[in-house]
Amino acid sequence: MQYLEKEKYQQRLAQRQRRGKIFEIMCIISITIGIGMLALLLWYVADQGLHKLDWQFLTSFPSRFPERAGIFGALLGTLYVIGTGGLIAFVLGVGTAIYLQEYANDNRLSRILQVNIANLAGVPSIVYGILGLEIFVRFAGLGRSVLAGSLTIALLILPIVIIASQEALKAVPSSIREGGFALGASKWQVVSILVIPQAFASILTGVILAVSRAIGETAPLIVMGALTFVPFAPDGFMSPFTVLPIQIFNWVSRPQHGFHEIAAAGIVVLLITLILLNSVAIYLRHKFSKNLEG
Amino acid sequence: MTKEAKESDKFMALILEGILDPRNYSNKRWRAGIFEQIIKVILLLVSAISIITTVAIVSVMIFEASLFFQNVSIFEFLTETRWTPLYSSKHFGILPLVTGTFLVAFGAMFIALPLGLMSAIYLSEYAPDKVRQVIKPVLEVLAGIPTVVYGYFALLFISPILQSISDSVKVFNAASAAIVMGIMILPMVSSLSEDAMRAVPRSLREGAYALGATKLEVSLKIVTPAAISGIVASFILAISRAIGETMIVTVAAGQNPTFTFSPFVPIQTMTSYIVQVSLGDTPTGSIEFQTIFAVGITLFTITLTLNMISQYIVRRFRNVYD
């Protein structure tokens, strides 16, 4: 008889279940390793850098001496460059999303646009730096300025903003649009008065998440010419600049332990900024889903 | 002429006629209509920026890289095993950078693939809903940490640990970068694979359970194969990300382009080379400057190809359930 007798079957079944348990434990270990590494990293950074985090650190410029160095220039640079870049990406990205979702027909052109955007989202960020270097710094003559940096960042996060905004617009039920049209409203009226307000919180969440990604970006800005030693505050859009992650990179690259410590302090500031931004995004998301249900 | 071309011609003619006729300007309806069209055109132009970006990336690369290849043969570029453009005796073989890149990327996948896949299976098949809702966002945090922070961790925490294990490990090495990079891409593999598995309909699992299969058998022999196109796509995307990653390797893997397979010595990747040149005082237009684009176009081509393969796999092999 090809099938096992009851006893053999039960033995084998017990073995199969044991294997299942072992596998489950391995899976849990995998997750634990991931989360454990995260915890380890956060602990190490805090341990190394928290004690260096004080008001002096936040308001000083970098210096040859780690005890006197601070991230003020980098913070301002981040604010200007990422803030402006985020704004530009917001305008362009939402505009593109509105066109693709509300206006474009499902023809070859719009499909090419979609695939193109998906591909752009997967391009390594350093390539955007190369692009920014050639087009904004050199070709457009903007030099290694805050403006060139903002534009580079804007292009970098543009695909993310577009995709997130499209999702937000898709989530608006078509009944809202149909209701608007039935009342005789024009396309733009329906979009601007009915659809966008409904999708706005989601769009904003997407932009905030894109900006929080941009804040951590180092490579594209290095390539397009951000400085790594900026002992001054950027004064205007054409000024040279640095950003927080580049400042951190600069300090990590130095051999002295003192610089490693303030690098950790800089990382703490960076992470706290990201936590705050993401919390705002999560809060917005919750508030928005409550609105839908309420 | 295509139908659309004819229509847009008619359309343009109407608009021009309208603009030229001053009687229209007081007609509110006509003004509103033109307004709508203007909005549409503005939005279209804004959308064109994404296409222009792609065109710009490709043209810039091709233009500058072609300048480079006027001075360096493609043959040398692809086969020479020394990369020394910044030295006086210059060799322009990309292989050291490529092997460095792949050494770190594959090392990272060695970690991210099994851990990511097992995490995905657990979250999709085993974890109760409440557990999943907590663990999934925590794993996503791993993906959100800036890479320069990972670089810091790799150089100052992981590398010393590796060095204490073995004497042959140098301060800058591919292994510390690979380990940390693996943890960074883990959520990507986990999240995308889990999505693919959750898309497998419940009815398939029930059919398998009803035949007397254990949970392990259902997960590994039914669900995972059914989701395989999404899982493989996630692997390829993760490799592509690892290849394009810059700061972890720049901080921790070294600045020594060498054609080696050892994970314990300093190497250089394509991305960290570009950073190195950008940080230096390279005069624009020089051959050293042009290497940025030669390496850049290689990097871009590799990642673009991988991304397109991943999209193709999902399109072609995804199971369509009714």
Place this chain on the structure above:
Amino acid sequence: MIDHQTIIQAKEISVHYGSKKVLDNVSFDIGENEVTAIIGPSGCGKSTLLRSFNRMNDLIPSAVVSGEIIFHGQNIYEPHLDPTEIRYQMGMVFQKPNPFPKSIYDNIAFGPKVAGFTGDMDQLVEESLQKSALWDEVKDRLKDSALALSGGQQQRLCIARALAVEPEVILMDEPCSALDPISTLAIEQLMRELKKQYSIIIVTHNMQQAARVSDKTAFFMNEGDNIGLLIEYGDTQKIFSQPEHKTTEDYITGRFG
């Protein structure tokens, strides 16, 4: 009428999903080598009851089954018993055919393989397909994907798949409701053949089908808030011609449902 042995006994089975009761105190016997039909309007727990027989409700975290199902002299809900073994002993066919995205051959081979089958798989696959009257249609394309088959063929494949692990009982949850009339008749014919070797429990919305195909019928009704209750159980002929309860008669004659 041959008096068949009882193969399964349901004793005071109640099922809750969380705090919601869906089945109330069901008790009756399933006869060996018979087709037992479970009929009634929708929402009265018929599928839930069927799934209680092979502990498929265990897969739903909020489901609680109380009472006993006696099979081979023991209550299958004994805490120390592995539900996998019970499911191995009973086959199940679902409302919508659910073949695995694998080849026809691999679909059938899956159950036996995980159970530890060591004999001639080719022969087993052929036998199972013969028993479900699908062999002639697929014998030349066993390596083709099962998803390429028509709905009726897929359902027969699912039946063959269930037969391959040599169950004693086959549970069918509205197996024909997603199929065209011709496939439906083919499967009903199959049931008449299969009952010689197996015991079949079929949930069906279709009264005429129950009357055509089954030997015994259990009629369920929902009382109040979708709580299923067994109203009457007996020989099919009797249920359909001389039901004991008025509710049964009303349902049979189409006054509701």
